[in-house]
Amino acid sequence: MDAQPNPNPNRPDLNQDQPDQDQSDRTAPLTGREFQRTPGTEQWRVLGDGAAAFFTGPPGSPNHALGAALARDILTDAAEGGHRAPDLDLRGHGLRVGLPWRPPGFTPEQVALAAAVTARATPLGLRADPSALQDLQLTFDAVDTDSVMAFWHEVTGHRRDEEDLRDPHRLLSPIWFQPMDEPRPLRNRLHLDLLATVEEVARTLEVIPELGAATTDAGPYGALVTDAEGNEADLLWREEGQDRWLADGLDLSDWRQVFDAQAWYPCDDTGTIVRFVTAVAELADTAAQPLRVAVRPGWVVVSTGKDGWENTDLAPLAAAVQATARGLGLRAASERARFLQLGIDAADVEGLRRFWCATLRYEPDPREHVTDIIDPRGIGMPLFFQEIDGGDQPRRAQRNRIHVDLFLPDDEVEARVAVAVAAGGRVLRDRAPFWWTIADPEGNEIDLSTSIGREEAWGD
Structure with a gap:
């Protein structure tokens, strides 16, 4: 059984489009299509979790200051207008602005905010x-969805909704759960790595036995945990101090x-x-080093990207960020730090890396002996590849219980399908205009999806 991902999986999609509803009543919630067709939102796209826009500066060296200037204007306007600020993700090459989708649809206030953000961006250059916009989520097929969801709720720390798990801070990818008809008992070729603080990993390992799951000791660095249907996660770290960033002569205790x-700072002001x-x-631009800053309601999170701490030039910058935070009266909540990545077992590692780089618009990690591929926008989770025995035909033939969903702008999705096939x-499965299921060269699946038109198709 295969169901397509959608922002509201409680209602089935129909494979037909419907005319737009009357948009004259601006007090009524808007569908995604109506949102995109409203004047002022031309640069925005509705994805899986809401509407988003990505604003970028001139190419070249990292320029965090331009995106920070737009973030300043957006946050100030929100405070003065008495409305909720959007999600902000600052990178050295731009700022992603997100408006989360909430039932029953987008509000006129969100439309006005989107138009105001675009108007603020242009004078700043x-x-x-x-085309830089996409949302990545994971989907688990399960016979007993309640049991599997309960396990992954504890492992990820995501908030549990009716049919999915969502990061309450909207930093890590959501996981959607759908029923399958028959068990697929062999080991998946996809698994998750979850890194959290030593204390949080210890707490998770304590509750795993209560969930009908298994734990395999993988040594001092972590443990392999398996839910009742065989889906796996590697939990790291295990021993005291493994989650600390240490550099001679520098105080990095917030990280x-x-x-x-990561350094997490709660703040409502x-x-x-x-x-x-x-x-x-300003600190990042002066150091000519990339940093990532996420602003969510009540939080600011500063991070380096995967393995960024290995760059010795980043440690003094991180110490300066920490000193700045404390000078502003901010105190870190270090226990919040979490990281998620997806591992794929492959008989032909390089062949699968090429497919997934093209399909996700990712880039290969340039380090020797590292199989990761990474999102150049610094938004999506990394993927990494592990070699398996190509002769294990039963395992390679079984359909995975985990697949990737990629939500794309409606004017990008068909072109991305062509890229994936090439x-x-x-x-x-071709369920145009809403989604296409693509198998990579070894049978791992990704759904390339768009949300536009679904609400109209779900109507009467």
Whole structure:
């Protein structure tokens, strides 16, 4: 059984499009299509979790300050207008702005906010790049969805909704669960790595036996945990101090090393957030080093990207960020640090890397002996590849219980399908205009999806 991903999986999709509803009533919630067709939202796209826009500066060296200036204007406007600020993800090459989707649809206030953000970006020298937008989620097929969801709720720390798990901070990818008709008992070729603080991993390992799951000791660095249907996660770290970022002569005690070194700061004061984000951007640009800054309601999270802490030039920058935070009265909540990545077992590692780089628009990690592929936008989770015995035909023939969903702009999705096929993929299911299931050269699946038009198709 295969069901397509959608923002509201409680209602089935129909494979037909419907005319737009009357948009004259601006007080009514808007569908995704109506949102995109409203004047002022031309540079925005509706994806899996809501609407988003990506504003980028001139190419070249990292320029966090441009995105920080737009973030300042957005946060200030939100505070003065008394409305909720959007999600902000600052990178050295731009700023992603997200408006989360909530039932029953987008509000006129969100439309006005989207238009105002675009108007703020242009005078700053930022241009919108809709082609840079995508949302990645994971889907688990399960016989007993309640049991499997309960396990992954504990492992990820995501909030549990009716049919999916979502990171309450919208930093890590959501996981959607759908029923399958028959068990697939052999080991998946996909698994998750989850890194958290030593204390959080210890807490998780304590509750795993209560969930009908198994734990395999993988040595001092972590443990392999398996849910009742065989889906796996590697939990790291295990021993005291493994999650600390240590550098001679520097105080980095606010940071936690979870592959992606992170510093979490709770804050509800807009002025303090603006000053902190502006200062972090200036520090990063002065050091000519990339940092990632996420602003969510009540939180600012600064991070390095996977293995960024290995760059010795980043340690002094991280220490300066910490000193700035403390100078503004911010105190870290280190226990929040988490990191998620997806591992794929492959008989032909390089062949699968090429497929997934093309399909996700990722880039190969340039380090020797590292099989990772990474999102150049710094938004999506990394993927890595592990070699398996190509002769294990039963395992290679079984359909995985885990697959990837990629939500794309409606004006990008068909072109991405063509790219995936050109990279060696096969179209298994064509459910145009909403989604296409593509198998990579070894049978691992990805759904390339768009949300536009679904709400109209779900109607009467």
